[in-house]
Amino acid sequence: MSIIKLQGIKKEYDLGKTKVIALKGVDLEVQKGEFTVVMGPSGSGKTTLLNIIGCLDRQTSGRYDLEDKEVVGKDFDDLAAIRNEKIGFIFQMFNLIPVLDVIENIEFPCLVRQVPEAKAKLRARATQLAEDVGLGPYLHHKPDELSGGQRQRVAIARALATQPVLVLADEPTANLDSKTSDQIIDLMVHLNKDKGVTFLFSTHDPRVMKHARRVVRIADGKIVEGTLEEHERAAHA
Amino acid sequence: MRGVWQLVRIALRNVVRNRRRSAITLVALGMAVCVLVFLRGAVNGLQAVLKERVIYGQTGVVQIHKRGFIANVKKSPLHFGFPAGPAMLAKVRAVEGVQAVTPRVAFATMVSVKDTTLFALGLGIDPVLEYDVCPQRRNDLSPGSTVSGGAADGLGVTTPELRDQLALKRGDELTLLAPDFDGTLNGGLVGVGGFLADNPAFSADKKLIFVPLAAAQALVRLDEQATELAVRSADPDAADALKQRLEAALGPGFEVHTWRELAKFAVDALSTQEKALGFVTGIFALVALFGILNTMLMIVLARTKEIGTMMAVGVRRRSILGLVVSEAAILGGLGAILGGALGVCAVLLAAKVGLSIKPPGATLPDIVRPFVSLAFVARAVIGAMIGAAIAAVYPAYRASRMTPIEALGAL
Incomplete structure (x- = not known):
């Protein structure tokens, strides 16, 4: 089943006298349960692509279907609702709410819903998620009381709290040491394999790419499909 | 409803989180409200002396004359x-x-x-x-x-x-x-x-x-x-x-005049005092509100990424607006309560000691004992709270109009 389907997605940025074309007609499908990596050099358009998939930005033209429904002409609040219900985000800089503790950060996206679920049920699920990512003993720690790896674990748990159809991760290991990066990658691989969570990464980290079932290379605003070996050969050619 | 409470809780914690900035804002607002309450009390005391002098020293409460x-x-x-x-x-x-x-x-x-x-x-x-x-x-x-x-x-x-x-x-x-x-x-x-x-x-x-x-x-x-x-x-x-x-x-053979109608000079003096107090109040309110406006702009600037994160996980525009406005209202309310309490203490102290004020034209000073009604203090506190919230509308609006991309910098 196709979670996302992009057809001819173009994105132009109007910078006054000049126009920058970030995406030149991207076609991409991501199936449920995939562990996909988008790689590409700086300025290739991968961040723009993830922004559009994450409903944080809008394409200039082209069609974007999320769970077989076209994402078009939606206003800010409609897109906010889609982000809240369908997409989980893991940021490079963790992006936790500093005044909330671990369990509150995990619950936060669920609490801002128009119709929040029952408090006890949500707390139980958030606690389970915290335990799944190894943060059981740190439920009431604030983000500044946690290490970088622990913070990213909170971000992963938060991304999963709303039970999204897709988790977008922007360079999730870029600010972590190698040992912690391995732990975080293992955690996400485990979540993908055991719980069927669909991940879409933007990363340069070869350790992440090693686990990817599918690698999508983006160059000059266009998608180049292939295996990791093919992309690595292309990159070194 | 729980979402709203969650945002108010975040606003409350944000106030506590930036202790130094919150303290400066609270002191500034508190001082403004304190001075206003004390000024109101002093003017009340002064007006009471003036009215007493006129009513119980000259005109009586009313006078009866032949028409x-x-x-x-x-x-x-x-x-x-x-x-x-x-x-x-x-x-x-x-x-x-x-x-x-x-x-x-x-x-x-x-x-x-x-x-x-x-x-x-x-x-x-x-x-x-x-x-x-x-x-x-x-x-x-x-x-x-x-x-x-x-x-x-x-x-x-x-x-x-x-x-x-x-x-x-x-x-x-x-x-x-x-x-x-x-x-x-x-x-x-x-x-x-x-x-x-x-x-x-x-x-x-x-x-x-x-x-x-x-x-x-x-x-x-x-x-x-x-x-x-x-x-x-x-x-x-x-x-x-x-x-x-x-x-x-x-x-119909008689006409009755109140002390206000008879002692125009006293009424004019009271009116002038009220206008002067109103002017001073307006200046204080403006300075305090611009202080809040500046503080909230700084807060929004400092928390742009945090706001972007909230937007990314699905917080709506009006909630962002509400978050910033409620933080300002909390700051305003706390500052005003603090200032109001200090102002009341200052008024009570001054009433106990008595202020020696010489009215224009007098050779001997009057002992003025300031007093202030709780209704005025409550109005000042509520006014400061509402004023702070209003002052935060512009920064809040700016925050809420950002796109998630602008706020986050980039994904």
């Missing part, structure tokens, strides 16, 4: 004498709210001593009843001075100005010459029973002499009559209602 008196007071006041014997006084006393009433005769006179003569205003007052209506008059007399006696053996008091110009001393005998209602010039003798202390309530009438009512009635041939009745009631602020009751009781 047409006020319009002709400078031309022919003595044409407006009316019977003011026990029956009339009893009739006035019977009106609801009247505590005391006293007859007076106002007249223009020449005051002679030895070979010096000056024009002055005279007021015949009842040596007993006058102090029931205007007890402050006793305080207005210099020590040992008295208005007493009758038509033949009356002792009067003069203002310091008249005393100085006529070189008067206690025990001197004054000759008063005054035309009566038909223009006949009459003469009479009054002893000098003392002098008035300097009194701002009489600053407009610097040459003034008080004589016993009987002496004034004999001088201007208004036996058993008065040109005005001064009335005291329990509540000077209800003077308008008393006026209506008295007019109804006395009929």
